[in-house]
Amino acid sequence: MENTKKNLKWACVFLLLLIICLFVSVIHGQLSETAKTAQIMQYGKVVQTIDLQNIKEPHEFEITAINGGSNIIRVENVKIGIVHASCPDKICVKQGFITNGTLPIVCLPNKLSVVITNNNNELDAVTGGITK
Numbered sequence: 001m002e003n004t005k006k007n008l009k010w011a012c013v014f015l016l017l018l019i020i021c022l023f024v025s026v027i028h029g030q031l032s033e034t035a036k037t038a039q040i041m042q043y044g045k046v047v048q049t050i051d052l053q054n055i056k057e058p059h060e061f062e063i064t065a066i067n068g069g070s071n072i073i074r075v076e077n078v079k080i081g082i083v084h085a086s087c088p089d090k091i092c093v094k095q096g097f098i099t100n101g102t103l104p105i106v107c108l109p110n111k112l113s114v115v116i117t118n119n120n121n122e123l124d125a126v127t128g129g130i131t132k
Protein backbone atom coordinates (compact mmCIF):
# COMPACT_ATOMS: atom_id res chain seq x y z
CA MET A 1 0.00 0.00 0.00
CA GLU A 2 2.69 2.42 1.09
CA ASN A 3 4.77 1.40 -1.89
CA THR A 4 2.05 2.14 -4.40
CA LYS A 5 1.61 5.58 -2.94
CA LYS A 6 5.32 6.21 -3.25
CA ASN A 7 5.32 5.01 -6.84
CA LEU A 8 2.39 7.24 -7.64
CA LYS A 9 4.21 10.17 -6.11
CA TRP A 10 7.29 9.52 -8.21
CA ALA A 11 5.18 9.09 -11.29
CA CYS A 12 3.68 12.50 -10.62
CA VAL A 13 7.10 14.06 -10.13
CA PHE A 14 8.33 12.46 -13.30
CA LEU A 15 5.31 13.67 -15.23
CA LEU A 16 5.76 17.17 -13.86
CA LEU A 17 9.40 17.19 -14.88
CA LEU A 18 8.45 15.98 -18.31
CA ILE A 19 5.94 18.80 -18.68
CA ILE A 20 8.49 21.35 -17.50
CA CYS A 21 11.05 20.02 -19.96
CA LEU A 22 8.55 20.19 -22.77
CA PHE A 23 7.56 23.71 -21.80
CA VAL A 24 11.14 24.91 -21.62
CA SER A 25 12.02 23.38 -24.97
CA VAL A 26 9.01 25.04 -26.61
CA ILE A 27 9.95 28.43 -25.20
CA HIS A 28 13.56 27.90 -26.11
CA GLY A 29 12.52 26.99 -29.64
CA GLN A 30 10.56 30.20 -29.96
CA LEU A 31 13.42 32.28 -28.66
CA SER A 32 16.00 30.75 -30.91
CA GLU A 33 13.83 31.54 -33.92
CA THR A 34 14.48 35.25 -34.28
CA ALA A 35 13.81 37.74 -31.57
CA LYS A 36 11.08 40.04 -32.77
CA THR A 37 10.69 43.66 -31.87
CA ALA A 38 7.75 45.87 -32.70
CA GLN A 39 8.38 49.49 -33.41
CA ILE A 40 5.59 52.01 -33.21
CA MET A 41 6.30 55.01 -35.32
CA GLN A 42 4.56 58.32 -35.38
CA TYR A 43 5.40 61.05 -37.85
CA GLY A 44 8.42 59.02 -38.89
CA LYS A 45 9.84 58.74 -35.40
CA VAL A 46 9.99 55.65 -33.24
CA VAL A 47 7.82 56.39 -30.21
CA GLN A 48 7.83 52.94 -28.68
CA THR A 49 9.78 49.75 -29.03
CA ILE A 50 8.28 46.52 -27.74
CA ASP A 51 10.01 43.20 -27.41
CA LEU A 52 7.29 40.87 -28.68
CA GLN A 53 9.05 37.83 -27.31
CA ASN A 54 8.65 39.00 -23.74
CA ILE A 55 4.92 39.62 -23.55
CA LYS A 56 3.75 37.93 -20.39
CA GLU A 57 0.19 39.17 -20.60
CA PRO A 58 -1.65 40.69 -23.54
CA HIS A 59 -2.24 44.37 -23.02
CA GLU A 60 -3.48 47.46 -24.79
CA PHE A 61 -2.29 51.02 -24.82
CA GLU A 62 -3.20 54.22 -26.56
CA ILE A 63 -1.11 56.31 -28.87
CA THR A 64 -2.40 59.84 -29.32
CA ALA A 65 -1.72 61.60 -32.57
CA ILE A 66 -0.91 65.30 -32.87
CA ASN A 67 -4.11 65.82 -34.87
CA GLY A 68 -6.13 64.66 -31.86
CA GLY A 69 -6.70 61.17 -33.19
CA SER A 70 -5.79 58.05 -31.35
CA ASN A 71 -5.00 54.41 -31.91
CA ILE A 72 -5.31 51.65 -29.38
CA ILE A 73 -2.64 49.07 -29.88
CA ARG A 74 -2.91 45.56 -28.55
CA VAL A 75 0.18 43.55 -27.82
CA GLU A 76 0.12 39.79 -27.46
CA ASN A 77 2.83 37.20 -27.46
CA VAL A 78 4.72 37.60 -30.76
CA LYS A 79 1.95 39.65 -32.35
CA ILE A 80 0.74 43.19 -32.41
CA GLY A 81 -2.26 44.97 -33.87
CA ILE A 82 -4.45 48.04 -33.73
CA VAL A 83 -7.82 47.27 -32.16
CA HIS A 84 -9.38 50.73 -32.08
CA ALA A 85 -8.71 53.86 -34.05
CA SER A 86 -10.21 57.29 -34.45
CA CYS A 87 -9.43 57.40 -38.15
CA PRO A 88 -12.37 57.39 -40.59
CA ASP A 89 -11.13 54.56 -42.80
CA LYS A 90 -10.17 52.07 -40.05
CA ILE A 91 -7.79 50.41 -42.47
CA CYS A 92 -5.29 49.95 -39.66
CA VAL A 93 -7.86 48.08 -37.53
CA LYS A 94 -8.94 45.93 -40.47
CA GLN A 95 -5.36 44.87 -41.01
CA GLY A 96 -5.57 42.88 -37.80
CA PHE A 97 -2.55 41.47 -36.09
CA ILE A 98 0.87 41.14 -37.61
CA THR A 99 3.45 38.60 -36.54
CA ASN A 100 6.30 39.43 -38.86
CA GLY A 101 7.86 42.25 -40.80
CA THR A 102 6.32 41.40 -44.15
CA LEU A 103 3.64 44.07 -43.97
CA PRO A 104 3.58 46.94 -41.49
CA ILE A 105 0.33 48.28 -40.06
CA VAL A 106 -0.17 51.80 -41.26
CA CYS A 107 -2.68 54.38 -40.15
CA LEU A 108 -2.34 57.20 -42.62
CA PRO A 109 -4.77 59.68 -41.00
CA ASN A 110 -2.94 59.43 -37.67
CA LYS A 111 0.51 59.12 -39.26
CA LEU A 112 1.11 55.96 -37.32
CA SER A 113 2.80 52.78 -38.32
CA VAL A 114 3.64 49.53 -36.56
CA VAL A 115 6.52 47.51 -37.85
CA ILE A 116 7.98 44.24 -36.67
CA THR A 117 11.68 43.87 -37.05
CA ASN A 118 14.08 41.06 -36.32
CA ASN A 119 16.76 42.05 -33.84
CA ASN A 120 19.47 41.89 -36.44
CA ASN A 121 20.63 43.55 -39.64
CA GLU A 122 17.12 43.63 -41.09
CA LEU A 123 16.20 46.31 -38.58
CA ASP A 124 18.11 49.04 -40.35
CA ALA A 125 16.82 48.09 -43.75
CA VAL A 126 13.19 48.21 -42.64
CA THR A 127 13.18 51.29 -40.42
CA GLY A 128 15.54 53.18 -42.71
CA GLY A 129 13.06 52.94 -45.53
CA ILE A 130 10.07 54.10 -43.52
CA THR A 131 11.50 56.88 -41.37
CA LYS A 132 12.55 58.89 -44.40
Ligand SMILES: [Zn+2]
Nearest residue numbers: 085087092107
Ligand atom coordinates in the same frame (compact mmCIF):
# COMPACT_ATOMS: atom_id res chain seq x y z
ZN1 LIG B 1 -6.30 54.06 -39.03
